[in-house]
Structures are given as structure tokens and as C-alpha cells.
Amino acid sequence: MRIVLRLLVPVLLVLLWWTTSAGSTSPFYPPLREVLAAFQESWLFTRLGSDLVPSVTRLLAGLLIATVVGIAVGAALGRSRLLMQALNPAVQFGRSLPGTALIPISVVLFGIGDGSKILVIAFVCLFPVLLNTVDAVRGVDPHLEDVARSYRLTPAQRLAFVLLPAAAPQIFAGIRTALGIAFIMMVVTELYAATNGVGFVTLSARNSFDVPQMWAGTVLLGLLGVALSALFLVLQRRVLSWHIGMTERN
């Protein structure tokens, strides 16, 4: 029953699209039938390995770097008032920079390869993770820190068994925000200067007036976004199962 309800609106929207576009003569609004044909031709599965995989790899690499660096630096900043005071202006500056503005610089400095794109994605994703980690680490219940200290846990044990688990729910919220940004940056970095990727293929299709191909690329991006966010939720549910259980109970 629930699954029917969930699928109802998407199916209706596709039907709407199908009917309104079926007789379309506008070259920019091709019939859905043609879009699906283009989709099948490119993405099932000729360009999957050559364009989709590189896109997703760059996204995940950038997000992973941002997560690792963001948690490490964020935990340090959350612990040390002094460090936070010293680095806060730089952090505020970095987070206010629009990510897209970094692409030209990154291209000039590091070229148009994967490294340059991953760097931009990582940089932009860093801030939500970092700032959430700072906040979360500061909010850890002092009672738990008393317990950790009185039972003489080592600093590493305190980090691994007390601080990070306590901060995890908020860190995950930061990563979730970062994932959304990473997705946008993945596409944008491919529009500016690229040799492969879903964004690149979609833009090239527009430039060569292959309109159905352009629509197909956009559809793929939509599906990819939904899939990534669903995967993230699965991961989150596994790691934070205790938190979900506890919240549901209260």
C-alpha cells in the first residue's frame, strides 16, 4: 500500500510528460520516447564506464577527502578554543567562497584532470562537515567526559569511543549537506573544462544540438542523485542505529 502511494506521483508525472511531449514539434521539447531511446543508447551501457563511473568516482573521492579532513580538523577545533580563534577567520572566508568561483583557479593551477576536480569538490564539501563536527564535539555531554577521564581512557580511546560516537549524528547531518553540494559541484566542474563525465556529455549534446541526448543526461543526473541519497541513508541507518532507536523510544 505504501509503495503504491510512493510511486503514484512519479508515475503520474512521467505519464504527463509522455502525453504532453508525444506530439511535440518543438526541437527543444522532444517526445519522451526519443529521450528514452537516447538514454538507452548512451547510458545502457556504452557511456556508463566511460562517463558515469568517472563522475561518480570524482564525487566520492572529493566527499571522502572532505569527510576525513573535516572530521579531523573539526574535532581539533572543537577541542581547542585557541586553535578555533586562530583558524576561524580562515574558515569563515573559505566557507563563504562560492565553489564555482574556484574552478577557474583550480583549472589554471592543476589542469583539467581528475585531481583538479576532486580538489574543488573536496574544498567545497569540507565546510559543512567541519563546522558540524566543531559544533558536535563542543556539545558532548561533560558527564561522559568525566566517565572517560575517571576510568582513565587514553586520548585515542576517548576520541574513538566517546567523542566521535557522541558527535556522529551531527557529523552525519554535515556529510549529508556535503553530499548535496558534492553532487552539484560534480556537474559544474564538468561543464567548465572536462573530457568526460555525465555533465560533460550533457553539455556536449546541447552544443551539437542533440537535444534528446541532453534530456537523457539530465534524467540520468536526477536518478543518480536519488540513488546517492538513498545509499547514504542506508549507511546512516547502519552507523547510527543506536541513535535512531534511542530517539524513537523517547
Place this chain on the structure above:
Amino acid sequence: MLSVTNLRKTYGSGGQAVEAIRDLTLTVDKGEFVCIVGPSGAGKTTMLKCLCGLLKPSSGTVTLDGAPVTGPPKEIASVFQDYSRSLMPWFTVQRNVGLPLRNRYRSAADRAERVATALDAVGLSGFGDRYPWQLSGGMQQRVAIARGLAYAPEILLLDEPFASVDAQTRADLEDLILRVRDDTGVTMLLVTHDIDEAVYLADRVVVMSARPSVVLETVPVDLPRPRDQVTTKRLPRFAELRAHVLTLIRRTALDGAAPTPDQHSTIGARR
């Protein structure tokens, strides 16, 4: 031997300073069972935190076997007052109890065995795989006690450990603590609001004044051991001691340094 000499603790400074403890001197001998009673807000938790090296006294000294306590000593385990916030909600009961043992026992099997024994002692054998938030308040407090026991300390500090359990469980846990003391010879320092409990458990009851606190009196408890919930509490001597401690507390609660209306009502039956 744990001793505190002229302990003073003031929180904050300037106009907002709170003088919690004015002057406390106290010695707890090896193997002794000392109970501390005092009005709410007297500074009992503050004192325990100074004793176990979590708080730095404003002045005075804390020594353990002659050596000054500057940080949490490995001989001391604490059961904190706020049990629900002293357990890690991301760990199962087993892992909570086993966490402090990591630096004591290399082998996971040894740790598991100690954890199982401690959980068994507090009557939570079947609950190792549960999470703290799946348990009742009283059960959570028993997990915190089990964590202290598993650590096999020389001194166990307990801050109102039975405040949130029903009367029957409370009696069971009191007897459990007495049994552990007999079996292991661990030194016990227990804070409570319940005067019956203090007299029933202790070798000595230390009565603290209202804030800023001093030791009002140390009452030796000359009741025979082993103690028994029914026969010990029926002794005329028990009633005498109980009445004596109660009188002391009533008085300090009424004319303590900074009495507040709720201070009397909290003696004996808190929360």
C-alpha cells in the same frame, strides 16, 4: 587510605563565585565503608569529584596512600549520580561495562568474563546485548554499578547510587554492595540522602553541613555485621543512630549557611 585535608572548593570567581565546600577533613581507611549524608547542594558530589581527581580543589589536599591525587587514580572507580548520562548510548550494556577494562586486560576473553561476572552480580545477566536506553532507570543504574565493580577498584565511590530504584531493588542492591565489600575488601565511600541506608551500610556516617560545607560530625556505627535488612533495622541501636543523624541533618538544613526552602524536604526522600 584516602584522606582529604582542609578541602575547599569554590566554583567560578568574583561576584558569581559559589563556595561549595568550605573546610572538609576526612580519612577513609582501607576496607572501610563510609557513608556521607548532607542536605541537597551541600557539595557532596563536588567532594567526590575532588577525591577521584576529576576536580582540582581550590585549596587543601587529597592523598591516596600518602601520594597526592592530581588526576584520576587507577585504584578508584566511580559510580556517578546521573546514571542516565554516564552510560554511552552507542554501546551495548556489555561494551559499556567492558570499556574501562581495555587498559587492564589485554585479552578480550578475560574482559568478557569479568563483564559477565559483574553483570551477574547486579542481576543483569541476560541484558548484555541490550542498549542502555532499552532499560529502566534502575537497570541503567545497575549497569553503572557493574561497570564500577568490573574495574576491580580498591576504592569505589558511589554518588547516590540507589536514588532511582524501587524499594525492593534498593534493598537488594544495598545487600549486594555489602556482599561485594565482604568478598573483595574494597573500600566504599557512598553518598546518600537516605539516612536509614547510610546507617545500615556504613562503618561510619559522615554528616555534612549545608553549603558552604564542613563536616558536622562523624558518627561511628557500632552495629554488628553481617547486617540484615530485617534484623539489623529492628535493633534499638539502629533507631538511636538513625535518630541522631536525622537530628543533625534537620538542624543544619534549618540553620545552615544558606538555607533554601527545599533543603529540608529533600532529606530522606529526594526526587
